[in-house]
Amino acid sequence: MKNVITFCLLFFSIALKAQEFKTLHFVPKFESETLVLQKDYNLNGIKIKLSNLKFYISDIRYYYNDSLICTSAQNIYLMDVLYANSFHIYEKRSFNFNKIKFNIGIDSVTNTSGIMDGNLDPTTGMYWTWQSGYINFKLEGVASTSPAKYNKFYWHIGGYRYPFNAQREVEISTKSANFTTLEIQLAHLFTKIDLSKLYQVMSPNTQSVQIANELSALFRIPQ
Amino acid sequence: MIKKHLFLISALISISFIFTKSKTLFYQPSYFPKATYNFNKNPLDSLTIELGRALFYDPILSANNTVSCASCHSPYNAFAHTDHELSHGINDSIGNRNAPALFNLAWQNSFMWDGAVNHLDMQALAPISHPNEMGSNIIQVINKLSNNSLYKKSFNKVFKDSTITSSKILKALSQFQLTLVSANSKYDRVQLGTDVFTNQERNGYELFKKNCNTCHTEPLFTNHSFENNGLQIDPVLNDFGRFNITQIDADKFKFKVPSLRNLSYTYPYMHDGRFLSIKEVMNHYTKEAPEIKSYSVKLKIPIKLNANEKIDIIAFLLTLNDKEFVFNKKHQYSNITELTKE
Numbered sequence: 251m252k253n254v255i256t257f258c259l260l261f262f263s264i265a266l267k268a269q270e271f272k273t274l275h276f277v278p279k280f281e282s283e284t285l286v287l288q289k290d291y292n293l294n295g296i297k298i299k300l301s302n303l304k305f306y307i308s309d310i311r312y313y314y315n316d317s318l319i320c321t322s323a324q325n326i327y328l329m330d331v332l333y334a335n336s337f338h339i340y341e342k343r344s345f346n347f348n349k350i351k352f353n354i355g356i357d358s359v360t361n362t363s364g365i366m367d368g369n370l371d372p373t374t375g376m377y378w379t380w381q382s383g384y385i386n387f388k389l390e391g392v393a394s395t396s397p398a399k400y401n402k403f404y405w406h407i408g409g410y411r412y413p414f415n416a417q418r419e420v421e422i423s424t425k426s427a428n429f430t431t432l433e434i435q436l437a438h439l440f441t442k443i444d445l446s447k448l449y450q451v452m453s454p455n456t457q458s459v460q461i462a463n464e465l466s467a468l469f470r471i472p473q
Numbered sequence: 474m475i476k477k478h479l480f481l482i483s484a485l486i487s488i489s490f491i492f493t494k495s496k497t498l499f500y501q502p503s504y505f506p507k508a509t510y511n512f513n514k515n516p517l518d519s520l521t522i523e524l525g526r527a528l529f530y531d532p533i534l535s536a537n538n539t540v541s542c543a544s545c546h547s548p549y550n551a552f553a554h555t556d557h558e559l560s561h562g563i564n565d566s567i568g569n570r571n572a573p574a575l576f577n578l579a580w581q582n583s584f585m586w587d588g589a590v591n592h593l594d595m596q597a598l599a600p601i602s603h604p605n606e607m608g609s610n611i612i613q614v615i616n617k618l619s620n621n622s623l624y625k626k627s628f629n630k631v632f633k634d635s636t637i638t639s640s641k642i643l644k645a646l647s648q649f650q651l652t653l654v655s656a657n658s659k660y661d662r663v664q665l666g667t668d669v670f671t672n673q674e675r676n677g678y679e680l681f682k683k684n685c686n687t688c689h690t691e692p693l694f695t696n697h698s699f700e701n702n703g704l705q706i707d708p709v710l711n712d713f714g715r716f717n718i719t720q721i722d723a724d725k726f727k728f729k730v731p732s733l734r735n736l737s738y739t740y741p742y743m744h745d746g747r748f749l750s751i752k753e754v755m756n757h758y759t760k761e762a763p764e765i766k767s768y769s770v771k772l773k774i775p776i777k778l779n780a781n782e783k784i785d786i787i788a789f790l791l792t793l794n795d796k797e798f799v800f801n802k803k804h805q806y807s808n809i810t811e812l813t814k815e
Contacts, residue, residue, distance in 0.1 A: 364594035379602040
């Protein structure tokens with residue numbers, strides 16, 4: 251009996267490993283360039299250098315002509331610019347889709363369910379310790395318009411409680427295919443957010459909501 | 474077919490075994506509401522509880538190995554702290570709130586005076602990481618425990634796997650704290666019909682139900698909400714309480730309603746430890762209402778109690794002392810070597 255179970259588990263895990271199909275690739279960009287940390291960028295006279303980008307993507311749903319054809323096998327992905335592999339999404343089967351929806355960040359149920367492993371482990375640095383809640387989106391760096399010491403800025407955007415819920419949905423139509431690349435256009439944030447005011451946003455409040463409101467627009471089909 | 478049945482039967486037996494085992498590890502009094510902690514995600518187990526207990530008493534969780542959870546939450550004070558009105562942490566730093574008592578946490582869904590923490594499992598991350606409390610962080614704690622052969626051995630014994638992770642540490646700490654059930658006071662015996670109140674206590678109980686029970690709701694003696702009970706605002710601490718979390722103006726200066734069990738062991742009182750005696754608390758509630766916007770509507774009709782009535786309420790409050798809980802050996806100091814013994 252035990253042998254049979256072990257065999258089945260082994261068989262399935264091998265079978266599953268073998269059948270992984272890449273469906274999405276996220277590419278962080280700064281204007282036309284692929285993002286490089288610690289590189290000097292210039293945007294309308296603002297000098298910007300990014301040092302950290304990390305965020306959660308959850309609940310990916312694939313559609314074909316508006317009917318749902320697949321929900322992602324893994325529910326929550328942590329994308330970290332230091333780990334290029336974290337930007338690829340694989341599914342267990344291949345299928346064509348022409349629209350995807352997903353969430354940036356963590357839902358309120360997960361936020362209130364206690365300790366979890368893997369991507370949700372607090373060692374990832376994406377959990378606030380002094381006030382419960384996941385950081386959905388973290389971007390840090392230096393910008394000439396930030397009044398903080400060394401012109402640093404910290405955007406830790408999260409929170410699951412009304413009215414400062416920071417989870418946002420993204421909906422993107424794509425060409426019909428079984429794979430697509432999505433860009434994450436970080437320059438967008440620096441055109442919309444006034445760094446002279448919002449340079450240290452590290453808890454759920456009206457400021458974090460302002461930044462959260464811009465996050466969906468970062469995700470685009472590359473032109 | 475027979476095999477399938479055998480499998481089902483053994484599965485059922487093991488499930489019911491786990492169930493009855495958890496039951497004896499956790500006391501759910503019949504007259505309490507059902508505990509709200511989700512035990513399915515962290516089923517109690519005697520070895521895990523013992524690991525949590527060792528961690529709770531071990532200063533290894535602090536940056537310089539000087540401060541344990543018990544430094545601020547002493548078993549003899551129903552896991553509160555009585556030497557200081559404000560908590561006292563690493564390198565003698567003083568926090569800005571009074572360490573609350575710890576018991577009946579399985580019935581609580583928000584933690585800290587302002588409800589900053591939403592789950593017992595996540596609570597320990599706060600003191601571990603706080604620069605004025607234990608001054609460490611969970612990664613450092615994992616590394617230190619992983620380099621300690623006694624802990625390696627114990628984690629292996631408890632989880633059948635020696636890798637030390639956040640979730641194992643935090644779940645073990647939760648398990649120990651979940652076993653801190655205080656339900657053996659005279660009040661509890663009266664509920665169970667094995668004891669009776671004196672006339673004075675009964676009178677105090679009636680006055681309590683009339684004046685205090687809307688917030689300090691029996692049998693847990695808290696309604697788990699955030700209220701302003703009219704404390705004058707301390708201009709030095711200027712602690713906004715619940716507002717810090719919700720950013721809602723109406724929540725300014727609201728604090729979590731604390732349980733009133735074990736008051737004889739948990740002084741000083743209130744979030745900043747401003748009152749040293751229950752008598753001072755009684756005088757506070759019968760003072761003129763303060764000018765604070767968030768002052769609870771439940772207190773808008775002033776509480777009027779004469780000197781004898783105050784004494785009667787205090788007599789009732791003293792029936793909530795649970796000596797058995799405070800001196801329970803199972804909750805007291807233990808260290809990790811105990812777990813590595815066979």
